Amino acid sequence: MMMLRIRSRDGLERVSVDGSHITVSQLKTLIQDQLQIPIHNQTLSTNRNLLLAKTPADFSGFSDMNDPNLRISSLGLGHGSMVYLAYEGERTIRGGPAVTPAGSFGRKMTVDDLIARQMRVTRQEKSHCDSVSFDRDCANAFQHYVNESLAFAVKRGGFMYGTVSEEGEVEVNFIYEPPQQGMEDNLILMRDAEEEKRVDAIALGLGMRKVGFIFNQTVTQDKKEYTLSNAEVLLATQLHAESDLKEWVTAVVKLEINEDGGADVHFEAFQMSDMCVRLFREGWFETEIGSEDDPKLSKMKKEVVLGVKDVKEVDNDFFLVVVKILDHQGSLSCTFPIENRNIQTTTRALKTHMDRSRSLPFVKRISDFHLLLFVAQFLDVVSDVPALAECVRLQSHVPEGYELLIDSMANS
Structure with missing residues (x-):
């Protein structure tokens, strides 16, 4: 007997299986029996990006566990392994154990209990931002610096400025890099209020505004288990919460190994969900992150409802809403030395x-x-x-x- 961890939009659950000799079809049957998700609704994958898929068409892109006769051992799955699950529709939850009332009026509930029951964390399917388009020159200047000069060894960030259309399409036309201290696993912004006034004045004259934040992940981060770390979620949500722009975008630049063993630079874009921003504004997030904390989970000060559970840790992916990326050639050049880098501009x-x-x-x-x-x-x-x-x-x-x-x- 062994256990597999099943991560879905409802959080992390466990399924007991006889051993790694079972097939994908048998695993789906066990998931149906133990988690009450019909077999025909299930899409399974060892790829964590399945959790970011929104529609059945998106699910179809994950085919590594499509063969019903495939033994799970051939996928490298063993005791404690993680399998990602997406499903359509709602699930029927099996009733829990009977609760023995404490006293004539049942268990006493605190105000925090009542608030937590109203704070239900669900995945946001649609972003307010229809797409984000990057000016090629400014995007290249940012990624070239973190790749060639910083070698993706430390973090770097910048505020994105541009325009937002009535349809929710964001255009990024320049990136302002504030004073900062980048480390392997953290980014500290040392913001200069006077300099930011000048940036905003330039944006005003250009007919633009602040539309988001961009940063890179480092090569030392173990990104197999998460899209954004808890520290990255905190920073991204803080900056999103500061803005009054519902289309605010968070962009991530990362280095990924390709099929040939080489490295490719990738851009990804997200919005932090409305619930995530609300939780931050209302002070639910634990803002102190310990060295032993799991980077793929954000800790709450009080329990929230996730799926059918009361939890104090939420998978970071629940807070991310994927945004489509485009590119364009804007009217600004990007050849003058960029502010607040290693060499002072003279x-x-x-x-x-x-x-x-x-x-x-x-x-x-x-x-x-x-x-x-x-x-x-x-x-x-x-x-x-x-x-x-x-x-x-x-x-x-x-x-x-x-x-x-x-x-x-x-x-x-």
Whole structure:
């Protein structure tokens, strides 16, 4: 007799089996008997991404356990192994043991018990954001830095700025990287309020706004068991909760081994679910993460209802809503040195940039967010910064005063 762990949208459950010699068909029968999920509704896989699938069409992409006669031992499954389960419809839960009342009015319930029974965690099927499209240059500049300079050894993050359509389509046109300290398993943002005012002033002039946050996962993270770690969920949810934008996007850059043994850089995009953001805003999350805590689980201060259980730990995947990724070529360049990296940006960099693009119209030469942020240090954040950025947005003539200032800075 051995036990398999079954992870579904209802959380983690266990199924007892006779041994690893059983077939997929027999396993499905045991799941039907023990978990009350009809065989014809079940999709099984050893791939954890099955939990992110939303529709039967998505389920069909996971075929490793489609053969009913396949022995589970051939999949490397043994005692304690994890199998992922997706199913359609609702399940009928077998009644639990009878409860002996404590006193004439039954068990006493605390206010926390009552609140927890109202806080039911379910998977959110549809995101508020229909898609997120990345400007190729700004996305490449971010991934190139974490790949070539940081070697995916430490974390790096940035705020994404762009536009949101009425249909919920997000476009990311530049990424602002705040002061930060990246480590193997954590990212600490050391935000500069004055610098962020300049960033927002530039965005205002460009007709854009803050639309999300992007970060990379490191090669040392064991990502086989989770999509985002508990620390990553906390940071992503905190930043989402700060925003008043329902289409707010969290993007992740990761290095994955391909079939040839090489490494490919992948982008993934999510929204934190409405329930996740609500739990954070109302203070349900445990914000202190211990070294012994399971990174694939987020701890709650009080029990919540997950499926049919009262739990204090929630699988992080329950909080993620997948967002489709597209790309586009925006109007901004991304060749000026990027802020808050290892090498400090100086006026020499400005001169090099301006000299290199001397053949272009002046407005085209300054059509780079990172250049505008550097120049904004010397301009009035309320009037001058949005005005200069608006020239870039409209590709219109730059007033002589701004042109003289930028040229003098470059030649200083």
